[in-house]
Amino acid sequence: MDPETSFFETPAPSRFTGIWSWLLTTDHKRIGLMYLFAILFWFCLAALLGGLIRLELMQPGENFMSPELYNSAFTLHGVIMIFLFIIPALPAAFGNFFLPMQIGTDDVFFPKLNLLSWYLYMLGGFIAIAALFSDGFPDTGWTFYVPFSISTQTNVSTAVFAAFVLGFASMLTGLNFITTVHRMRSPKMGWMQIPLFTWSLYATSWVQLLATPVVSITLVLVMVERFFNVGLFDPARGGDPILYQHLFWMYSHPAVYIMILPGMGVISEIIPVFARKAIFGYKAIVISSMAIAVAGSLVWAHHMYTSGMSDTAVFVFSLLTFVVAIPSAIKVFSWVATLYKGAIEMSPPLFLALCFIYLFSVGGLTGLVLGAAGTDIHVHDTHFVVAHFHFTMFGGTGFAFFAALHYWWPKMFGRMYDFKKAYIASILVTGGFMFHYVPMFIMGLQGMPRRYYDYLPQYASGNFFAGFGALFMILGIGLMFTNLALSFRGERNALSNPWGGVTLEWQTASPPCLHNFDKEPEVLDYPYDFSGVVDGPKSS
Amino acid sequence: MSLHRISAQDHESGKKLGMWLFLYTEIILFGGLFVLYAVYLTLHTQDFIEGGQELNRIFGVVNTVILLVSSFAVAASITAVQQGQKGIALMGLGGSIGCGLIFLVNKYFEWGHKISHGIYPNSERLLEGADGQNIFFGLYYVITGLHGLHIIIGITVLAVAMAFVISGKVGPNRFALLENAGLYWHLVDLIWIFIFPLFYLII
Numbered sequence: 001m002d003p004e005t006s007f008f009e010t011p012a013p014s015r016f017t018g019i020w021s022w023l024l025t026t027d028h029k030r031i032g033l034m035y036l037f038a039i040l041f042w043f044c045l046a047a048l049l050g051g052l053i054r055l056e057l058m059q060p061g062e063n064f065m066s067p068e069l070y071n072s073a074f075t076l077h078g079v080i081m082i083f084l085f086i087i088p089a090l091p092a093a094f095g096n097f098f099l100p101m102q103i104g105t106d107d108v109f110f111p112k113l114n115l116l117s118w119y120l121y122m123l124g125g126f127i128a129i130a131a132l133f134s135d136g137f138p139d140t141g142w143t144f145y146v147p148f149s150i151s152t153q154t155n156v157s158t159a160v161f162a163a164f165v166l167g168f169a170s171m172l173t174g175l176n177f178i179t180t181v182h183r184m185r186s187p188k189m190g191w192m193q194i195p196l197f198t199w200s201l202y203a204t205s206w207v208q209l210l211a212t213p214v215v216s217i218t219l220v221l222v223m224v225e226r227f228f229n230v231g232l233f234d235p236a237r238g239g240d241p242i243l244y245q246h247l248f249w250m251y252s253h254p255a256v257y258i259m260i261l262p263g264m265g266v267i268s269e270i271i272p273v274f275a276r277k278a279i280f281g282y283k284a285i286v287i288s289s290m291a292i293a294v295a296g297s298l299v300w301a302h303h304m305y306t307s308g309m310s311d312t313a314v315f316v317f318s319l320l321t322f323v324v325a326i327p328s329a330i331k332v333f334s335w336v337a338t339l340y341k342g343a344i345e346m347s348p349p350l351f352l353a354l355c356f357i358y359l360f361s362v363g364g365l366t367g368l369v370l371g372a373a374g375t376d377i378h379v380h381d382t383h384f385v386v387a388h389f390h391f392t393m394f395g396g397t398g399f400a401f402f403a404a405l406h407y408w409w410p411k412m413f414g415r416m417y418d419f420k421k422a423y424i425a426s427i428l429v430t431g432g433f434m435f436h437y438v439p440m441f442i443m444g445l446q447g448m449p450r451r452y453y454d455y456l457p458q459y460a461s462g463n464f465f466a467g468f469g470a471l472f473m474i475l476g477i478g479l480m481f482t483n484l485a486l487s488f489r490g491e492r493n494a495l496s497n498p499w500g501g502v503t504l505e506w507q508t509a510s511p512p513c514l515h516n517f518d519k520e521p522e523v524l525d526y527p528y529d530f531s532g533v534v535d536g537p538k539s540s
Numbered sequence: 541m542s543l544h545r546i547s548a549q550d551h552e553s554g555k556k557l558g559m560w561l562f563l564y565t566e567i568i569l570f571g572g573l574f575v576l577y578a579v580y581l582t583l584h585t586q587d588f589i590e591g592g593q594e595l596n597r598i599f600g601v602v603n604t605v606i607l608l609v610s611s612f613a614v615a616a617s618i619t620a621v622q623q624g625q626k627g628i629a630l631m632g633l634g635g636s637i638g639c640g641l642i643f644l645v646n647k648y649f650e651w652g653h654k655i656s657h658g659i660y661p662n663s664e665r666l667l668e669g670a671d672g673q674n675i676f677f678g679l680y681y682v683i684t685g686l687h688g689l690h691i692i693i694g695i696t697v698l699a700v701a702m703a704f705v706i707s708g709k710v711g712p713n714r715f716a717l718l719e720n721a722g723l724y725w726h727l728v729d730l731i732w733i734f735i736f737p738l739f740y741l742i743i
């Protein structure tokens with residue numbers, strides 16, 4: 001196989017060259033990389049914002065941000081991280097690149113729609129930037145609660161319109177993936193032979209498809225209220241502001257499952273490869289993915305225990321929240337059971353996956369503190385919540401994103417990075433992460449509120465200490481991305497299967513050719529059958 | 541290159557699957573508004589009933605009939621294309637687009653009538669009147685407004701389909717695009733079938 005004829009050299013449609021061979025491509029791999037490039041930009045920007053916020057908080061009082069600027073800063077940090085990084089990162093970058101390959105086909109079902117999704121994503125990003133100017137970025141928090149989001153003079157309408165456009169990109173990608181999985185699988189690949197990353201994307205796609213329209217209409221209503229003052233959420237005119245919260249969280253809770261399910265899919269791919277052992281409980285992981293998608297759509301009001309809704313509602317949502325923890329725990333058990341008595345080979349992807357398992361478990365367990373109504377009353381809107389969702393969204397999805405980068409990097413670019421720097425970076429990020437967010441659990445329990453630009457003197461030392469954690473994290477992330485970038489200095493000579501994986505993407509060249517496969521890929525009876533890779537069980 | 545090709549049947553059914561998936565998103569989009577309606581109906585039942593009586597039932601019935609006829613016309617045009625009857629197909633599509641335009645004209649008169657009577661978002665009459673009436677008419681404008689926007693989108697989609705029938709890109713062997721356009725129009729019709737009783741027939 002000629003190493004020069006990868007998809008980088010062969011554009012599709014073939015008549016375009018140069019920048020147009022990227023901007024007008026219908027090749028899912030190029031689209032995935034274009035998403036990746038933009039996603040990395042947004043991640044770095046939002047991380048920088050987060051760093052500035054924590055820098056402001058390192059000392060009490062107003063340091064270099066006015067209260068209004070602080071409010072806009074955490075709103076912007078949330079909006080970018082959630083809508084422009086965490087939700088799209090794994091599906092749009094790695095899903096686009098690898099889902100067709102994992103099911104043995106040459107593209108998604110609607111390639112032009114795929115390109116349109118990318119343009120909508122980019123457009124949403126530009127509209128969000130536009131909201132930074134004139135009246136200033138919203139100061140409402142990324143949740144845009146009424147009545148403040150209707151009355152504040154900042155650019156709420158522009159910002160929510162950006163989120164609306166981004167929602168379209170998300171829905172169309174979900175639509176594309178569902179159709180692709182249903183109609184384009186290799187003939188020998190039945191449903192119970194689909195790799196777990198693809199399964200996780202399938203479950204995610206249903207949530208993207210069905211939950212996003214709820215936030216779309218909610219954001220439209222914010223714009224309508226700002227322009228026409230209908231009064232649908234105004235108690236003085238017959239409305240109920242709590243209904244806004246219900247509509248908002250009806251999407252935004254399932255959204256966190258959009259964020260985590262693909263991350264769990266990545267971990268389910270990495271663990272078996274580096275344990276040289278079939279994943280434990282393949283069926284359980286499949287069923288639990290779909291169960292999380294369904295059950296996760298029923299728990300939204302656990303964000304609203306203190307909103308004034310009825311005790312019955314509080315009870316029901318709390319119960320359902322405990323139910324949805326079960327399928328997530330099943331996955332953690334499966335991953336650990338996979339490692340047990342496996343022939344483990346350490347690698348940067350595995351190290352990051354292990355960090356994921358620990359950090360996500362902490363996040364999930366602290367979610368129970370929040371899910372239980374009694375304890376939630378004390379920690380609602382405190383830094384406990386901030387720490388919880390950073391453990392799940394950053395320690396979870398963020399680390400899964402890093403793991404996916406390190407796992408699939410050689411396949412995407414044909415180059416391998418330096419392992420030592422990768423390990424050092426991962427340790428810096430993980431250590432910095434713990435030092436940054438664990439103090440927030442403690443301060444939250446002690447009563448420090450979230451979204452305040454200042455705090456009482458007793459929280460000063462915790463915030464100061466946490467700031468150093470942020471510094472190590474940022475250094476670690478900088479080293480990680482630099483290390484990955486340095487891999488481009490070398491030759492494009494990575495093996496087609498450097499890790500010994502058995503899913504179909506490892507049966508192609510690194511990077512793959514335009515149509516992914518030279519010949520029909522060999523579909524195993526069981527997707528995690530490593531008998532071809534190892535010679536037999538190793539004695540310990 | 542010997543990668544398996546998906547069958548033509550899978551290709552056609554895949555396009556339809558994609559359209560159905562998109563329609564689910566539209567249903568949920570309006571669903572959010574119907575959720576608001578349901579909650580507020582419970583909170584302001586009497587005001588909703590009185591608001592409903594202020595709406596012109598004749599307009600409502602006429603618009604319902606118009607959309608049902610237009611849906612029939614689209615369905616007929618699909619059958620016509622399948623049988624190679626291009627002229628009838630174009631008449632069907634043209635008729636359905638015409639019906640859609642008449643619907644929009646009716647909507648213009650209906651809204652105009654209400655607005656001239658001081659019933660519009662944030663109007664004095666609504667602000668001074670009962671809270672429930674403000675909500676009823678607020679929902680009326682938002683839901684029928686969003687629906688009207690979808691009628692415009694549907695007309696555009698049907699016009700594109702019509703252009704493709706004329707140029708021959710849609711024909712007896714390739715009509716997935718027309719079927720999908722028809723599906724979209726049926727959805728827009730279906731949403732109106734929900735709107736009509738909720739606003740015009742509430743007693």
